[in-house]
Amino acid sequence: MIRLHDLAGADPALRFSPYCWRTKLALAHKGLDFEALPWRFTERDRLPEGHRTVPVIHDADRIVGDSWAIACYLEESYPERPSLFGCETGRAHAAFVNAWADRVMVAGIAPLVVADIWGVIHDKDRAYFRESREKRMGGLLEDVQADRDSRVESFRASLAPLRHVLKTQDFVGGEAPSYADYIVFGTLEWGRRVSEFPLLAAEDAVFAWRERLAAMPVVAAASAPR
């Protein structure tokens, strides 16, 4: 069975990494059994040599890190199982969605929930998290997160391309979810797992898409690995 190092909070059942969610959804889409081992930010010595961040998977004797590299590895290693990308061009186009999610979504969500993340992570991670994120974001976590009720509108506006494409297709992957859907879903899951702050408005087409995908067996399989 594939083993995954999966970022966890103080509560080991709280799994919130946007990148680990992408990987869990990819594994579930492929119908691969996996074990998701809780891992904390400061447990670098528990990762295989050469890896400093999660996700990292062990598939028999293969070790692969980075959510995008893992998705490509799974597609190549398990071609007989449901495709994540459809074809090579589909994979290349999904790389654009991946870059968009990292540059626009992650950058947009982080300042809305960063203090909430600090609130749910393990005690031993807190000093590292506060120091590294305050340096990156240029201020106290609590200050960065302040005024989010007004700032959330610009995050929501930044989802315009996604909202637009969902007018003419049910999923980013077309009639059924592809890895592109998991990229976006996994990124939203990050915010949902650490915070009660509503990233999406209930009347948003993106909200409806998320609910549609959340009700599918692939999400249940990703959420409750063995």
Add this chain to the structure above:
Amino acid sequence: MIRLHDLAGADPALRFSPYCWRTKLALAHKGLDFEALPWRFTERDRLPEGHRTVPVIHDADRIVGDSWAIACYLEESYPERPSLFGCETGRAHAAFVNAWADRVMVAGIAPLVVADIWGVIHDKDRAYFRESREKRMGGLLEDVQADRDSRVESFRASLAPLRHVLKTQDFVGGEAPSYADYIVFGTLEWGRRVSEFPLLAAEDAVFAWRERLAAMPVVAAASAPR
């Protein structure tokens, strides 16, 4: 031969619609001969019934409008020719790139070149263009375009997802251009054809990608139809 209604400036050789460029590149990618008839904004009566904007193509007795619909039509009607999307999932993912180009790129470029567009269009189009665009953009065209030297930076920053994906692949379509590349290239061509204002910095990876694609036969074929 396919006929295309193609937006032209005062000089009929000046073709600048971002959407018509997408279509011409798609036609060239498919290796289809086409004639690109100059069309001006106010020549609505020269378009087939039910169409108010270009591109519109006539392919024997079929009439199709809207660049995205035309790309899908060409892919379906000419499956034996080089694919624009690779597969259905590739097409669905390209729809995201299309939405991103429309919502982010077109919206970003318009205020940088809108007065320059007015300067190159046909006299008979100028009153219509000024009135409709000033209403849409909330000010005099010349005021909207002012200060573009400072504002161009935020447009360039908005290309971050594209810049990022080009770090690991030569084209948005992967090893070779797909319709996703033509979407982005065609959108940039709009600005290039109407203005000398540099939308891209010469040291940008997006600039290098554009040069790479511009040197390919597909662009020559799209630029000089019969």
